[in-house]
Amino acid sequence: MKPAIPKGMRDFSPSEMVKRQYIFETIKKVYNRFGYQPIETPAMENTETLLGKYGDEGDKLLFRVLDNGNPLNQITSAELAARFGASLFDSAAFVNHISGKGLRYDLTVPFARYVVMHQNDITFPFKRYQIQPVWRADRPQKGRYREFYQCDADVIGSNSLLNEFELIQMIDEVFTALGLKVLIQLNNRKILQGIAEYIGETEKIIEITVAIDKLDKIGLDQVNNELRSKGISETAIEKLQPVIQLKGTTTEKINALKNILAQSPVGLKGIEELTYIFDLLQQLPLQSAQYELELTLARGLNYYTGAIIEVKVNDLRTDFSSSVLGGGRYDDLTGIFGLPNVSGVGISFGADRIYDVLNALNLFPENVAATTKLLFVNFGSNEEKYCLQLLGKIRKLGITAELFPEAAKMKKQMGYADAKKIPFVAIIGDEEIKSQTITLKNMTTGMQDKVDFETLVQQLS
RNA sequence: GUGGUUGUAGCUCAGUUGGUUAGAGCGCCUGAUUGUGGUUCAGGAGGUCGUGGGUUCGAGCCCCAUCUUCCACCCCA
Structure with missing residues (x-):
């Protein structure tokens, strides 16, 4: 037979591995220095742990694993024939019936599960890091793989914004060590919620954020079209225009938002949180990373509730536009696993994308291949x-x-x-x-x- | 999931309007050199032309399906 590997998955040869390990080691060192401790979780989680955590899109991208043995034996052939024959055959239910587990989609949800399962052994706040592969059944393309490594650091069990600040410092440390110029984009879900309230479309916050997240890419007109197609009213769209087009320095943007969101307690809370972080950043400057308030930054994941963080490469020599890191705060991720009111905040470096960028820019040190x-x-x-x-x-x-x-x-x-x-x-x-x-x-x-x-x-x- | 793209030697790629035995460069192996690599020279091995169907007297080339590659959309590290 002809040797082959599944679509979107890759082998790594020695020359690539030394470079990959250099990235992992750099990140690990920083995580360790900030007092984060390593854990690992299994490649597979139970289906119910995974399903419904990443939205409908995410559910589609989950790799499902067929139950061992012959799962179809559990269904009588008559039952099967009836189900297949029926026009209302529920294929999703059928898949769930024969597949009880799947490959992990990210490291955050397994971590939440871990925290709940080990809550009696954990001292909070718990700072953990985790560097492992995750799998997504996406169509592969530039900077996108079906198997890739995430390098997560999260703090769970602390509401303090010092954690956000510390995570930003770690981002700066890592990219400074790697010699990569980056732009850290910051936003806050509470501000987005305040904006949704302000324009009178509180219920449509997800549609709004998903649409304005594309502003850079597709332009204002297309964003407005998408908003219309999602059923946002014309008056709301009109009200939104000056907000998403806010220009100026971070301070100017924040001042403008204070007026706009004056009637929204949630919005004001978001501004307060952001201001706290920006003040700290001003007092204790970063080494090489740039940062900015990016109001169109939304992130797809449903569970962010406070800070939203994304990092992009800031080097004119490359047009690599995908993010190399994502993160944010999620107030109640463990709630669905039975441990309510525990807040977490974390970041995740995309090692494979960082590799691609460092390679394109020739930023790997000569001696990595020791x-x-x-x-x-x-x-x-x-x-x-x-x-x-x-x-x-x-x-x-x-x-x-x-x-x-x-x-x-x-x-x-x-x-x-x-x-x-x-x-x-x-x-x-x-x-x-x-x-x-x-x-x-x-x-x-x-x-x-x-x-x-x-x-x-x-x-x- | 939608749209496009790609597949010929280990690698990078030629291959004419469909026509004899499918080529090149690099790499690999052997020898010139039985204790000396990288340079040179001589020779050699290596191909179900992604896979399965179809059209044709005849298919690497045309058609269909499928897998794979890369790219865009959706979404995302």
Whole structure:
């Protein structure tokens, strides 16, 4: 049979893995330094944990896993025939009947489930990070994969806005370390709700936010058309115009919003929250990340209730427009799992997109590919044993070294070192063993020398 | 889910209006060089032309279906 992998999923070769690990390590280090602790959850969750958490669109994108055994055995053939034959055959119910679990769609919902299940062992506020793949049955395209890694950090059990601030600091730390210029866009769901109230369409907040989220992409006219098609009244749309077109500095925008939302307690609360965060950012400036208030930022996920965070690449050398991070606050995510009134706030780096951007911009450091430093040529069993001793010593000193596993032709062994870009080769035969020396060849210059062990170590470190 | 696009050697790609035995570059293997890679030279292996149907005397090329690639929409990291 012909080897293949499922649509939208990828293999990663060594040259890619060293770069990927560099990203993961950078993020992990920052998370650790801020006191976040790692957890992992299983690739699969029960269907009922997943369903209904990401909206109708999200439900469609869930990978469903067929029950083990033959789930159809549980249905009698008569029943099946009746269901299939009936015009009202409920395919969704049928799928649920034969599939009790699915691949996780994100890390936030499994985390909420985790928190509820382990609430007695957790000290709140609980700061956790989680770096694992998630799966979405989306059509693959630029910056979009069916299997990709999210790098989440969340704080659960604290309402303090200091958490939002800390998350923003971590975003800055990570992208500064990676050398990537980014723009952190901030918004607040409460402000969006206030705007919906202000224009008299409180019920349509989701439709409104989804539409205005596209302002950048499709322009004002198209946004208004979409609002109309969602049944928003003309007067509401008219009232909305000056709001979504607000220009100026963050302070100017906020001042304008204070007037507009003066009658909306929720809206004012949102402004207060944002102001608090912006004040902190002013007192303790970020290292390299830019930030702004972006009123059209909505995010699709239903569960955000406060802060909304999104990060975009801010480098003219690339037109990569997808977000490389998303996040926000969700006041009652654990409620549906039976633990009400616990607030959480978190962020999620999209590692695969960050990889694509760093690669396009050539921002991976040269030395990420820290490969083998020294290869011992293998001449046979006697020489092998001798080399193994030296190899052990070298590795103890922290130098990456290997012995070619068979006494192949010299050409083959040298070719291996060359292909693997190993900078030094140690050639040890009878002669060298007798004289207690090592013939050390520098593969870049092509020069070689007889040296003792100390000199060898010196050359390699 | 909607619209478009792609598939020929390990990789990148040629392949004429449908016509004999499907090519190139790179890579790989062997040798020139039995303790010396990257350069050079000589030779060699490697293809169900994504898959399944159809049209035709004849299909890599035309038609249909399907899978895959990439892109846009929806949505999103």
